[in-house]
Amino acid sequence: MSTELLKAYEPKEVERRIYDFWMQGGYFHAEPDPEKKPYTIVIPPPNITGQLHMGHALDETMQDILIRWKRMQGYSALWLPGTDHASIATEAKIVEAMRKEGITKDDIGREGFLKRAWEWKEKFGGRIIEQLKLLGSSCDWDRLRFTMDEGCSQAVRHVFVKLYEKGLIYRGERIINWCPNCRTAISDAEVDFEEKEGSFWHLRYPLADGSGFIELATTRPETMLGDTAVAVHPEDERYRGLVGKKVVLPLVGKEIPIIADEYVEMDFGTGVVKITPAHDPNDFEVGRRHNLPVLNVMDDGGIINENGGKYAGMPALEARKQIVKDLDAGGFLIKIEPIKHNVGTCCRCHTVVEPRVSTQWFVKMEPLAEPAVNVVKEGKIKFIPERMDKIYYNWMENIKDWCISRQLWWGHRIPAWYCADCGETIVSETDANICPKCGSRHLRQDEDTLDTWFSSALWPFSTLGWPENTEELKYFYPTDTLVTGYDIIFFWVARMVFSGLEHMGEIPFKTVFFHGLVRDSQGRKMSKSLGNGIDPVEVIDQYGADALRFTLVTGNSPGNDMRFSDEKVAASRNFANKIWNAARFIHMNIDGKEVPCSLPEALSLEDQWIVSRFHAVAREMTENLDKFELGIAVAKLYDFIWDDFCDWYIELAKIRMNGEDESSAQAARQVLTWTMSNTLKLLHPFMPFITEEIWQSLPHEGEALIVAGWPEYDEKMYFPEAEAEMTKVMELITAVRTRRSEMNVPPSKKAHLYVETADAEAFAAERDAIARLAYCSGVEIGESFQVGEGAVTVVTAACRGYLPMDDLVDKKAELARLTKELENAKKQLQNVEAKLGNETFMSKAPQNVVDGVKANGEKLKEKVRMIEESLKALQ
Missing domain, CATH: 1.10.730.10 (Isoleucyl-tRNA Synthetase; Domain 1)
Structure with a gap:
């Protein structure tokens, strides 16, 4: 290493060389060491699709600060790095690249697609790692992991089989969130709610007996094609006599029942709601309670399917427009009420999410969530700041079963096989070849892959070698600190907590340190749509x-x-x-x-x-x-x-x-x-x-x-006494310099300083410092002085200082200068006051201009006051 410093600091010249020095020295690497205490952070694995953004930069900087601090404190400090396969985002990028080549997934098949995916990962997956190094991240790169590497994949299969055998993983038909653009199921945690302009369409549903109609409102008229009931509250007197009767579903013509269910809010709207079990999660639950048919009227691309009658083949929004026209023409449309409401969108592509019934794999969450709540309540896991506890409890205590299957090819394929001959389902850690029930070899593996978060939920222990009981696992687990943004508490934090408890019998980390978001200078969230994103790599290139x-x-x-x-x-x-x-x-x-x-x-x-x-x-x-x-x-x-x-x-x-x-x-x-x-x-x-x-x-x-x-x-x-004594000296120097500045006395103009104090020792010890830093020709220290009239006085808590006026200024010249300066300031102030008194200016000038003039007037008033005080002191 060089012992000479360049004339000016050049980050570009220093940073790469220093990072290489650290890497060559192996300073980032950590090993189990019985002579040291362990300290572990596992990195929130960035997507292989990603590149460094300000959120990453903040997250990694905070982790690096903690790991460097603990390393210097003598811990065996492991910052374990890795990347996430990001199934939906990665597959979307590869599909888009293929589209430009004029080919589709079906053209090349699953194996061909996965070959391309791994090639893409090798080419682009390490980009963000190199960017983290530019930031100075001192991760143990010798232990770099990937959510789809051999070890992590083994852990995923082991967990799936273990939970399936315990009855905590099951396959069934339930309502899920479906992204028509990504063409896959997504979890509740992956749905963002965005405020959008919308409408309430108020409709008439005719009673089947011809005695009238019932009125209701909907924000999604296209889903009425899948209505299988209308519902009222059982205690609503207005409709009690109608429960059990039927209405005719407009445009479709079939009869559906009127049911009573406490889900309906009597005081909201008309107190009547349409029930579409296949396209609304609340309606799905109502349908289960009343054994209603479940009619899916959309395909996986958001297109009306064969159950939609004449609207089949139309995209949902196109069908909506036509249905509203037909409702109006048929006399079923009462009115349209414009509203603003929160609409669920895919957190990745921002497409409006369609709730739909689908056969998927799920994790039962209730038995897993309870112990995960208890460890936080008991203080075994600490959240920083503490207010995050309430958000965590609210989500965990109202949690629904987790949909873990995804209709994708890139990811961990579900380790389940179906026998074509007897219908048996085989779940196994190793590939199944023979049906254990009938001996058939006609087995087909489930086409779906697992939710990305299923593998990252195991991250704190799968990265340390689990399910093998490695030395690293025994030494570094549980980890110490998880650093993450508060917006990821449901995606990752909660899932790691219950996974650690279930599979390791121990918490995954002791502390979760939540940081906020990085916003632009105006406080706005950085986004592509606003064009206010800032590339950290560019900032590093410019500033270091x-x-x-x-x-x-x-x-x-x-x-x-x-x-x-x-x-x-x-x-x-x-x-x-x-x-x-x-x-x-x-x-x-x-x-x-x-x-x-x-x-x-x-x-x-x-x-x-x-x-x-x-x-x-x-x-x-x-x-x-x-x-x-x-x-x-x-x-x-x-x-x-x-x-x-x-x-x-x-x-x-x-x-x-x-x-x-x-x-x-x-x-x-x-x-x-x-x-x-x-x-x-x-x-x-x-x-x-x-x-x-x-x-x-x-x-x-x-x-x-x-x-x-x-x-x-x-x-x-x-040395508290030395600090107190030195503070007295510094206060005196500061007071003298401030007074000289107020009087516009240049540093070259030296003045004698007389210091009256009962504590002469400290001032005497720093006499030379006072003389040099307060621009004094000499310093005398004593209990009292007779300095005559006209001396400038400065006062601190410990002393009183006197500066003879003649030492500081040419009194006659200074009086003339200040008098002229006062005249100019007053003249400027008069002009400002005249402008503010002008009605035309005040009524026509922009508010920011008026505010600027007022602010200037206040500054001029203060300037006049200060000059007048200076003149008074000289006279």
Whole structure:
């Protein structure tokens, strides 16, 4: 590693070289080590279809901060990486690529399609991994896993068979969410609800006996083709006499019964609802209670099927338009009421989801959900922030059976075979060839694959070798922390909890750390439709990975969204430059000299102050990180580096290093080097590249910062008295500089300073610092002084300072200058007030222009006030 620093920090020159250094050193790798405590994070596996977006960047940055911190604390810290096969998204991309070639899945068959899919995975599946490396992710790449690799696939089959044999997996006909575009079932958790413009169509259903009609309303008139009843509430007096009678289904002509069911809300609409068991989950349950026929009127592409009569072959929305026309023509349409309502859409392609009855594979959730709720209630798993508990409980306590089959070819094929001769179903971990019931070899494997989340639910233990009882599994499981966005609590978190309990008999992780979403500078969610997405790779290319990481964690708090902007990244880059320049300053003063990375035996007041401040910050940061308050921790460190170290201690050290006392100069050099080296350790998890580069260039102990020890609080190095004394000195310097700035006195104009204080010792110890940093020609310290009239006074909690006016300004010239400045300010203020008093301007000017003029007027009033005060002080 280089011991020289470039004149300016160049992330492109540093980051790839530093990452290669870490990789070659094997610093990311973790092994079971009985001498160390384990700390494990499993990465939320990104899709092989994906590329790095800001959500990933935030998620991976937070995980990397935690894993680097724990690694430095001496844990055997494993961050286990991997990718997800993303069955629906991946298959869609491959099908689209084939479409451009003019071929379909059916043209090449299942084996041909899977061959293409694996080729696609090999070509594009590693793209996001390389992007994670650009971010600085210190994953154990030696343990990279894939949800469809041999080990994970074995775990999936083992779990399927185990749950099937326990009766927790079954195949049956139930209503499911169907995406007509993806042509597959999707789970409840994969349905997003979007507010859309819609209508209530109010319809007449004639009574079969000719005595009148019953009125109801629907948002989906096309599904009436599958109505098998209308329902009213059993206690609704308006319709009690109609229960048991029949109505004639408009346009179809068949008679369907009027039933009574408590599902109906009496005070909503007319109190009558149509029941379509095949196309509505609530209607499906009503139908089961009343043994109603289930009539599916749509195919898997959302096209009206043969059960739709003359509307067969029409897409659902086209059929809707024609049905409404026909209802109107037949006198069945009463009115159309425009509404806004939430419509279920596929979370991947945003196509409107069609609930439909279908034969699928399901997991019984009730017996699995209860223990998963209990471990959170008992505190065995902790959610950060705690408010996520309620969301988790609400979902788990109202959970429905999980539809796990998908009508896709890419994924884990369901390990079930059907005998063509006797109808037996065989579920097996190994491929079935002979029917155990009749001995037939005419077996057909189920065509469907498993929901992607079925395999990722096993991720915390399948990646460690389960179902084999590996050394890694025994050492690293249960994992410690899961870091994930709050929007994935149902998809993944809940499923991992019940899977870990069911298959391992133990929780999968101890803590779930939820972070928010990354929004744009206006607070909007980033999306392709808004065109406000920001590519992290482009940000890294422009500003560097450290600047991006620092931006993402600054101001971040658990579970809350954050806003992203170029201005914030630029500020983070400026912070990196500040650190770089501080390091170069240290090099200018230590290069060619023997400067150990240790503290001198004797510490001056300012030395004690900076060392004490460092230990206080180290203690507070550790406490914050323990509570997952990453944003608070980094804010404290930022203030320490920028204010305490760079703006104060370096300036204080300059005085001694440029002085004649070599022992004092050497002590300052040592404290500078020690503080920088150890501060880099605190900063390393947040900004790993620049910290490693600087640390390697300075005197240090150990081979790499990434495995250097995390700074621990040392009570012997905490000097509260020194901090208090130094604060008094700093407050005086700040007060003098502020007063000089208010009077526009340039730094070159030196003034004598008289300091009245009952605590002379601290001020005397830092006399040289006060003189240099407060631009004083001399400093006198005592209990009282007679300085005469016209002196400028500054007051702090510990002292009173006097600056003779003649030392600061040419009184006559300053009076003339301020008088002229006051005249100009008053003239500008008069113009502003005249404009605000102009009715034409006030009525016609845009509001933002008027607001700008008012704001300018307030600034001018404050300027006039300050000039007048300055004149008064001079007179």
